[in-house]
Amino acid sequence: MDTLRDALRVFNSERDWQKFHSPKNLAMALMVETAELMEHFQWLTQDESRQLPSSKKEKISEEIGDILIYLVNLADKLDVDPLGAAMTKLEKNRQKYPVSKSKGKSLKYDELD
Amino acid sequence: MDTLRDALRVFNSERDWQKFHSPKNLAMALMVETAELMEHFQWLTQDESRQLPSSKKEKISEEIGDILIYLVNLADKLDVDPLGAAMTKLEKNRQKYPVSKSKGKSLKYDELD
Amino acid sequence: MDTLRDALRVFNSERDWQKFHSPKNLAMALMVETAELMEHFQWLTQDESRQLPSSKKEKISEEIGDILIYLVNLADKLDVDPLGAAMTKLEKNRQKYPVSKSKGKSLKYDELD
Amino acid sequence: MDTLRDALRVFNSERDWQKFHSPKNLAMALMVETAELMEHFQWLTQDESRQLPSSKKEKISEEIGDILIYLVNLADKLDVDPLGAAMTKLEKNRQKYPVSKSKGKSLKYDELD
Numbered sequence: 001m002d003t004l005r006d007a008l009r010v011f012n013s014e015r016d017w018q019k020f021h022s023p024k025n026l027a028m029a030l031m032v033e034t035a036e037l038m039e040h041f042q043w044l045t046q047d048e049s050r051q052l053p054s055s056k057k058e059k060i061s062e063e064i065g066d067i068l069i070y071l072v073n074l075a076d077k078l079d080v081d082p083l084g085a086a087m088t089k090l091e092k093n094r095q096k097y098p099v100s101k102s103k104g105k106s107l108k109y110d111e112l113d
Numbered sequence: 114m115d116t117l118r119d120a121l122r123v124f125n126s127e128r129d130w131q132k133f134h135s136p137k138n139l140a141m142a143l144m145v146e147t148a149e150l151m152e153h154f155q156w157l158t159q160d161e162s163r164q165l166p167s168s169k170k171e172k173i174s175e176e177i178g179d180i181l182i183y184l185v186n187l188a189d190k191l192d193v194d195p196l197g198a199a200m201t202k203l204e205k206n207r208q209k210y211p212v213s214k215s216k217g218k219s220l221k222y223d224e225l226d
Numbered sequence: 227m228d229t230l231r232d233a234l235r236v237f238n239s240e241r242d243w244q245k246f247h248s249p250k251n252l253a254m255a256l257m258v259e260t261a262e263l264m265e266h267f268q269w270l271t272q273d274e275s276r277q278l279p280s281s282k283k284e285k286i287s288e289e290i291g292d293i294l295i296y297l298v299n300l301a302d303k304l305d306v307d308p309l310g311a312a313m314t315k316l317e318k319n320r321q322k323y324p325v326s327k328s329k330g331k332s333l334k335y336d337e338l339d
Numbered sequence: 340m341d342t343l344r345d346a347l348r349v350f351n352s353e354r355d356w357q358k359f360h361s362p363k364n365l366a367m368a369l370m371v372e373t374a375e376l377m378e379h380f381q382w383l384t385q386d387e388s389r390q391l392p393s394s395k396k397e398k399i400s401e402e403i404g405d406i407l408i409y410l411v412n413l414a415d416k417l418d419v420d421p422l423g424a425a426m427t428k429l430e431k432n433r434q435k436y437p438v439s440k441s442k443g444k445s446l447k448y449d450e451l452d
Contacts, residue, residue, distance in 0.1 A: 001114060004199055011203060015215045020382050024154040024162035027147075028381040030180075031257060034140075034147045035374030041137040042367040043359050045272065049137035052191070061193045065202030067143075067184060068195050071177065078165070080174045082181050086117055089178030090124060102128045133269050141268040144370060148261030155254040156246050158385065227340060230425055237429060241441045250380040250388035253373075256406075260373045267363040275363035278417070287419045290410065291428030293369075294421045297406060304391070306400045308407045312343055315404030316350060328354045 001083055005072050012073070023077050030070040037063035114196055118185050125186070136190050143183040150176035227309055231298050238299070249303050256296040263289035340422055344411050351412070362416050369409040376402035 012018055040060055041049050052060070075082045125131055153173050154162050165173070188195045238244055266286050267275050278286070301308045351357055379399055380388050391399070414421045 001196065004196060004203075007200070007203060011207065014212050015210060016217050017215075022159035022162050023165070024157055024159050025381060027151040027154045027162075028254065028377060031144075031147050031151050032374050032378045032381060034144050035371050038140040038144050038367060039371045041140045042364060042371060044137055046135035046137050049135050049140075050190075052136070057191060057193075060191060061198045062202055062205075064184065064188050064191075064193050064195055065198035065200075068199040069202060071180060071184070072199070075177050077163075078170060078173060078177075080170075080177050082177055083114065083117060085174045085178035086181040086185070087120070087178075089175055089182060090117075090120060092175075094124065097128060099127045102130075104129050138268060141264060141367065145261050145265045145268055148258050151254060152258045155251060155258060227422065230422060230429075233426070233429060237433065240438045241436060242443050243441075248385035248388050249391070250383055250385050253377040253380045253388075257370075257373050257377050260370050264366040264370050267366045270363055272361035272363050275361050275366075276416075278362070283417060283419075286417060287424045288428055288431075290414050290417075290419050290421055291424035291426075293410060294425040295428060297403065297410070298425070301403050303389075304396060304399060304403075306396075306403050308403050309340065309343060311400045311404035312407040312411070313346070313404075315401055315408060316343075316346060318401075320350065323354060325353050328356075330355050 001072065004068070005076050008069065008073055009076070021073060021077065023074060026070055026074040026077065030067065030074060033063060033066040033070055037067060114185065117181070118189050121182065121186055122189070134186060134190065136187060139183055139187040139190065143180065143187060146176060146179040146183055150180060227298065230294070231302050234295065234299055235302070247299060247303065249300060252296055252300040252303065256293065256300060259289060259292040259296055263293060340411065343407070344415050347408065347412055348415070360412060360416065362413060365409055365413040365416065369406065369413060372402060372405040372409055376406060 012021065037060060040056060040063070071082060075085075125134065150173060153169060153176070184195060188198075238247065263286060266282060266289070297308060301311075351360065376399060379395060379402070410421060414424075
């Protein structure tokens with residue numbers, strides 16, 4: 001992850017693109033890339049989404065790359081360590097959804113109701 | 114990243130949440146988390162987004178954690194290595210946007226026009 | 227639609243919110259509202275999404291209201307007539323997806339592959 | 340709006356596309372179209388977004404058409420009247436953001452902090 005971050009710093013600075021990369025703009029770009037990923041799934045059934053042809057998988061893999069690139073760009077601007085943030089959040093989720101209450105039923109999916 | 118992936122596998126399987134985690138659903142969840150991140154920036158100017166108060170930065174850090182969690186969950190389902198995908202994409206971008214043509218002007222931002 | 231647009235103009239101008247309402251920001255707000263709508267569907271099967279309990283339908287109806295509000299706000303800023311734009315696009319789609327070629331199979335869903 | 344809804348019913352049923360149009364899928368499609376709209380704004384400053392060249396305005400107008408098409412499709416599936424929903428929501432917003440408290444300052448934008 002640090003290697004990716006460092007490579008992105010060089011890439012952006014060589015092109016003088018830092019000026020476009022406000023956190024606001026990077027959040028928008030991240031969103032647009034995520035929508036491009038989701039677009040591949042929009043008309044599929046859940047089962048179909050579990051059995052993608054390899055041509056489609058390749059395109060989706062590229063979108064995952066794009067998303068990680070913008071996520072690391074944004075996190076770098078904000079001095080956030082993405083892996084650390086994910087581990088912290090996972091620990092929070094462990095408290096919030098204890099196995100005894102969440103197993104099988106999955107509270108979180110009913111919260112919106 | 115592998116540590117996070119392994120921890121997520123345990124977390125999801127302990128709660129029997131794999132059944133909800135079709136690639137289609139995970140792509141939607143990823144999208145929703147990304148929108149929650151972007152929401153923090155929607156009314157800010159670009160300058161304001163560069164100088165966030167620390168209380169806001171903390172919340173955004175948590176959203177970054179959420180996004181990485183779902184990205185790793187999705188990539189794991191599809192047998193994609195997110196870091197490898199990002200590195201491959203970065204190399205493609207190096208070809209697509211050579212410094213000589215991209216510096217200062219930034220072709221990619223004019224493509225939509 | 228014109229009634230809604232006029233009511234929104236008064237609402238925004240009474241609160242002096244026009245300054246926040248650049249097309250860029252309104253597009254972001256529209257996106258965030260759309261994600262809130264989609265969140266209601268993220269863990270449902272397609273069948274479940276066809277048989278929503280009325281409590282959920284009510285919340286979704288509110289999100290639809292939010293989305294239309296921001297869409298009309300944005301279109302008004304850009305001097306676009308949303309209904310006219312939709313009718314024009316529908317006509318384009320009629321050309322692009324003739325019944326003879328689209329029936330049953332649905333070309334458009336395969337385009338991404 | 341009713342004219343658009345009726346035209347869409349004919350369009351979809353001629354092509355036998357109703358089977359793809361679960362509310363879950365329509366919510367995803369709506370999201371993807373909204374991201375395509377937002378993409379036009381992602382690298383612009385707010386001022387630039389207020390002064391779009393007419394070529395860009397035309398493309399954005401088409402995206403607005405797409406969004407309204409999917410919004411009306413989805414609302415129709417759920418038996419929701421989009422204009423009624425927007426008017427109801429606007430009335431709620433009037434209560435929630437009284438002019439006396441919202442003018443100039445704009446409470447709603449600080450809520451996330």
